[in-house]
Amino acid sequence: MDWDDLRIFLAVARTESLSGAGRRLGMDASTVGRRIARLEQAVGAALFAKTPQGYALTAEGARLIAPAEAAEQAAIAASEATRRDAGLTGQLRIGAPDGCANYLLPQVARDLCRQHPGLEIQIVALPRVVNLTKREADMAVAVSPPDTGRLVVQRLTDYRLHLAGHSDYLDSHPAITDLADLKGHRMISYIPDMIFDRELDYLSETGVESAAITSNSVSVQMQAIRAGSGLGIVHDFAIPFAPGVRRVLPDRIALTRAFWLIRHADDRASRRLTLLAELLAQAIRAEVARLEAQVSASGHSVA
Known part of the structure; x- marks a missing residue:
């Protein structure tokens, strides 16, 4: 055959x-x-x-x-x-939720391609779980570990999220000093029936029941916040890419989530994919730490 x-x-x-x-x-x-x-x-x-x-x-x-x-x-x-001695070459397709795909993987891909010029990296940003069984990607980053399938699952790193708003919005609306003050503000969040993972249900953390502007995309939510449309929960690692966006009530609303790297079980036999997974994991950890340190050091917070 x-x-x-x-x-x-x-x-x-x-x-x-x-x-x-x-x-x-x-x-x-x-x-x-x-x-x-x-x-x-x-x-x-x-x-x-x-x-x-x-x-x-x-x-x-x-x-x-x-x-x-x-x-x-x-x-x-x-x-x-x-080609064992030829370095890491060929195509690597990585699936990821759009927060990771937009704010972390571009820098990670840049550095990996610099280190391994023969490598071609494809980033698949999907507002859902990537299906490795159907080989939609070689490996995937997820916000919670899967409980079914022939998969290898590795915890990558924790990351932090906070409520945030743009200075233009915050300066033109009543001051926020307590959770109760949020009821007088517009909120930005996920479309409720399009939340594909329970770890993404952030709005309940604010005590506000509904949002005025919603999207299934983290990046669209951040753009709405940058436009001064309201307040929303954002990844700390995304804040350095959004000038003027500041954390709100950081001591009262602080979430921690984790990224997981997922591979098909059969790929454990591939030395190349195993090495790429190790390099990818190290790079994502380092990039989350680098960006979150920028936010902590720059005072992107109010109240």
Whole structure:
């Protein structure tokens, strides 16, 4: 059985479409379809059933997943063995929530690419949990550890969040000296029914029941705060990127959350991915510490 056909089979299984697999593999959908048909002829069974939602695995297709992934790991190991002394090269796709993706990973990617010029880093910013089983990314940063799946989970670092507002807003509205004062202010937060992880439910920490402006994106929330639209809970590591934004009641409203690095269990056999995971973890820890230290030292706080 041709490994290249199995590679295409895995791409279709993970994306559930010919076009999605084609984009991932750099080939057109019709070519993907022909290769799947060839593989089905070789095994003597249909591997996919076309449904309104896309291409679903048949029972025969599901049985082929494990041996195909084993072949994939063997191919990766063989590739690494031929370039062991060539440094870290090739593509690394990292999935992350948009706070991490916008405010941490650009600097982390810059430094890793400087250290390893042959490395290509793709940052996938998604307002949901990245699906590693479908290989949406090689590894993912999450705000809580998953409780299902064949995954390797590593705690990265704690990070801090505070209530914040822009100086323009704070200077033109009544002073805030206590939690009770917040009821007279506009709040900015997540769209309640689009909170994909319980760790992101920040509004309850303020004692305010609803927000005037909401978004499923941390970056949009920060831009609304920068525009002077109201107050919101923000990552301390994002504040250095938002001139004029100051923490409010930092001694009364202070949250601590954690980032977790998640990998597919099969990738433990990959020396390259293991080393990249170690470097990524070190870099994220260092960048969170660097940015939070800036906030502590610069006095970005009121009240």
